[in-house]
Amino acid sequence: MKFTFSVSPNLRQKQSTKRMMLELTIALLIVYAFSLFYYFKEFGSEYAIQALLMMATALGVTFVTEIAWALFKKENMKKYLASSFGWITAIILVLMCPVDTQLYALGMATFFAIFVGRILFGGFGQNIFNPAAVGFAIIFASFAGSKVADVATGATPISTMATGYNWLTLNDTMISTLLDKFDGLWNLFLGWYPGGLGETSTLLLLVLGAILAIRKVIDWRVPLIYLGSIFVLSSALALFSGMSNWLWYPIFHVCTGGVAFGAVFMLSDPVTSPATKQGKCVFALGAGIITVLIRVLANAPEGCMYSILIMNMLTPAIDQAFSGKQRALIKKSWISLSVLSLLGLGSMYLANMAITPAEPKKPEKPKTEMIAMGDDYVNSLSAKLDGSVKNADGSTTYQITAEGFAAKEGPNMPDYGHPFEPNQFEITIAADNKTIVSVNVTAMNDTEYFGDKILNAKYLDQFKGKDISTLNEVEKNDVVSGATFSVKSSMRALLEVKKALGY
């Protein structure tokens, strides 16, 4: 008979860390499956394969790194791999990355997340920063150009908001343009748009978050306070700015930029958040405030990730502040939460004064340029009057040959494909010998697609009705942009007529 000694208590609950990690993994894989389906359906198998390769890369790097470390430390391999839970970091990292992330960058980031983010801190449970966020920050900081330029999936709601909208606009047309681009708010909520692989579907993430919270894998307080504070703060900003139909604005904030993903899978990471409920509440509220501030003030789309890293850093301080018996700290918690909330709202008020809401761009005036008849180049061109015809209405049509770009620069140009001929014009002057009736180009020998722009009626019609005796400058308008030399050729022809008429 053996009587085993063990310290009390001698009962344990059913839930284990391993089971929690398994459930977390399943939830992450459901998000990943949704993402694969989206890219396959919307962009084709090529994109789905890229997403698969990304996952394979991250998991591969993770396991190679961990196996190498286990060998180096002479750990029991199977036990080490099964209890390090590195794959969760890898999956989270992949789900944060957009589909056009280069595999080498992702591989480097994964290595960094696993080795520096976890192993060097002492392994599972010891890290200060969320390792996936560390890896992702590496991609952003060091491999900014690591994305395959992909027009199809490049513009995400969050990047559009950051780059095109300054994070705030009061213009209804602009709002609807923005929302229409991603098929409306409901679609933003569903997540049927490009972005970080697993970050888009707020609906799916909220459902999974609720299930994980009910199963006690994560604490409901963290995602709820985080998303809630983002909603409230962005509402406040919208109201301070005087937005009339403002409800879209907080919804946009909550549905984009991976905050739901961060709330459910990263901020709730127990390792890097405070130990007590009180600390967790302060932690989540702080992260919410920082997220919105980074978004609107730094005008950066990565507010979520940076807020997680910053709050991770503050976790020991928060724990420190809430040392003691929890019941005795309730008052302190409420004070902290209230002060933080006021600070958050106050900063939104200040932010509102600092941000200029984006306005629709006014249609730009077409670029015009006036070229004087006395222009050196014009006068350097040679021209001759080939002849003139008296018309029945008393007007006279002059035929002129004038050098253009081809004839003037010809010998200096590489193989041009046709002779370097001057251009020919017909210019009709009314019976008063002053008023221009029409300017026509009868032969255009200048560079194709450039020179022939002067055939455009919008250019030629400017001369109609003008007095050739006082014609001292010509408008080079937008239709002839790039055709400066041909314009000057036409001016030389007009100059020739002017001379012929004795002006």
Next chain:
Amino acid sequence: MSLLLGSMRHHIPGYKELTSKKAILEVNAGPQVFIPMFASHSTQFEILVQEGDHVKVGTKIAVCKDRMEIPIYSSVSGTVKGVQKIMHMSLKPLDHVVIENDGKMERELPFQPLDYQTATREELIAFMKEAGIIGQGGAGFPTYVKYQSAKDIKKLIIDAAECEPYITADHIAMENHLDEILVGILAMRKMAQAEEAVIAIKKTHTEMIKKVEAAVANINGVRVLAVPDVYPIGWERALVRYVMKKDYQKLPSEAGAIVNNVSTAYAFANALLHGEPIITALMTVSGNAVKEPVNVHCPVGVPASELIEACGGYTCEDVKLIAAGAMMGKTIVNDKFVAERQMNAITVLATESYDSVACMRCGQCCDVCPVGLQPVRIVQSAKAKNQAMMEKLHAMDCIECGLCAYICPSRLDVTENVRKAKRQLAMAKK
């Protein structure tokens, strides 16, 4: 559900059905009994008998006079064989008076029964002290002390919640001896000068609630209160907070309450009605590694081995033998320890090893801690030998209920590590 606090308690499967419906098994003393010289606060006993003396059931054999007076009486008749050091349920080797049982069970009355209705409060307290009534909840604190200093008591709270898993000793006492128990409760209420006695029974024990409610229906100032089926609702502070909606610093009397276990009331009633001190133990022998789990009634000092044998023996070769409940009881590595006056259970569990992983600071230990401590952080500061932090985290206030280790998903011995922190602090104080 609270935003800023965890549950501060937890439902634990009770496994009460293993023993709650079975009749009490009477176990007689074997050839020898070993009476422990134990009091909750001291082991300094004056032994009143000598080797070779003849004693009867009820002969006073020892008394503790270290601060609080506690007499100990013989549980069998026979011959004193001397004093032996044996492992005690408190996990310390202690002096036990060995008595050879002559099997006659000759009795003597160490004191006369007392009618609580005619006796004064002071007489009752003196009687309780003389009868050696100690808390039957497990701690064995001398009960009279609570009443001696009682002032402005509003409620006498009778703990019949029995929140430790497997244990049904209180339940079975109420099932079989409710009349006596009520006598004990009324006497205690008189001693406390309380307006009301409240009997706390778990919500889930609906039949028992009905039974007790029917029994107290005609008694003024005694009522049943259904309490949640959570651990550790039977902890003094938890009960006072639940019943009085008040916290206290040191003693429940600050909140106007005295808390006693229902089995303590039963033991007191035995003294009042029959002139019998605590010379028997009514306890649950249960767990997944004992063949026939049942409540046993036996003389104090009967070794665990005999009790287990009476219950059919062990079902496997490797067991954890726990003196008391699975949550707070200590495992003892032999079955020589004996039935004690305050013992309410022996729990026998098949040994299983837990596959533990690193702590991930999930904070579940902080959420369930009934004291509101932060076990994970106490353990961290103990590892860092940061005494200032351990004190700031009130490590010494831990009641070692075991809930933090029970809940720990990483299967770590959180409670034991907090004990280590407490030891570190205690060492530093010396």
